[in-house]
Amino acid sequence: xxxxxxxxILPIVGCRGWVLREGKLSxxxxxxxxxxxxxxxxxxxxxxxxxxxxxxxxxxxxxxIPHASDLAPLAECGCGFYAFKTLPDLVEWLENRESSIILxxxxxxxxxxxxxxxxxxxxxxxxxxxxxxxxxxxAYNNSILALHxxxxxxxxxxxxxxx
Amino acid sequence: MNIGEPQRVIEVVPxxxxxxxxxxxxxxxxxxxxxxxxxxxEP
Numbered sequence: 001x002x003x004x005x006x007x008x009i010l011p012i013v014g015c016r017g018w019v020l021r022e023g024k025l026s027x028x029x030x031x032x033x034x035x036x037x038x039x040x041x042x043x044x045x046x047x048x049x050x051x052x053x054x055x056x057x058x059x060x061x062x063x064x065i066p067h068a069s070d071l072a073p074l075a076e077c078g079c080g081f082y083a084f085k086t087l088p089d090l091v092e093w094l095e096n097r098e099s100s101i102i103l104x105x106x107x108x109x110x111x112x113x114x115x116x117x118x119x120x121x122x123x124x125x126x127x128x129x130x131x132x133x134x135x136x137x138x139a140y141n142n143s144i145l146a147l148h149x150x151x152x153x154x155x156x157x158x159x160x161x162x163x
Numbered sequence: 164m165n166i167g168e169p170q171r172v173i174e175v176v177p178x179x180x181x182x183x184x185x186x187x188x189x190x191x192x193x194x195x196x197x198x199x200x201x202x203x204x205e206p
Contacts, residue, residue: 007174011181016164029164039182075169082164093164107181111174116167121175125182151183 002075004111012108013127014083014119015090017101020143025126025150027081028101036149039123044072044079073120075113080120083108087158089117102147103157104129126150130157 017028025034034040044067063078073080083106084090094101110122129147131154147154 002169002172004174005171007176009176009178011177012175037183037185039180075172082166084164084166109175109177109181111172113169114171114173115169118164118166120166120169123180125180127181 002113012112012119012121014085014106014108014121015087015103016081016083016106017090017094017103018126019100019102020146023143024146025102029082034124034126034150037151039125040081042072042080042120042122042124043069044074044077045069073111073113073122078120080113080122081106081108081124082118082120083124084118102129126152128153128155131155132157 018025018034019028020026021031021033026032027034044064065074065077067074067077084093090103094103105127107125107127108119108121108123112122113120129150129152
């Protein structure tokens, strides 16, 4: 098991995508709705307790191993709130993927698994959403309201990464 | 999301949770209370 090597006092900022499902903000790959105005806490239900979406079927999704849910994220498992370290890495990941993804930045804290190109974290909350992502521009008004409930800025994607 | 292999595990303990709080309701303005002792004195 990998042990904690360092402690930081500033939250980490990563880049990630979300989708709007049933009018609510959800993680892209798994059926996990994000809660406004509360720290979102990672849990791990193993394969049996996780509903994968889209291309992320069980056989293609992250490796999940059985462990106590409140230990998430475990370095050896694939659980936790995901984010890339940089926007270019996120944009590269988006290529050849459906356009219905809302982009943005996310705060990460608590126990964090620091990976090569991104993070998996215990706690997460959106820092900002990018308004010129396809899903945002084409969402119905009540879906847009779902984003406003998070009370964070909604801004244009930096020009060189705009889709 | 392919974020690569784990390199290390860190602990991030922010001084303030980066979660926006609900706006606090404004306190109703208090009616001014007449106090004759505080009446301004004419020069």
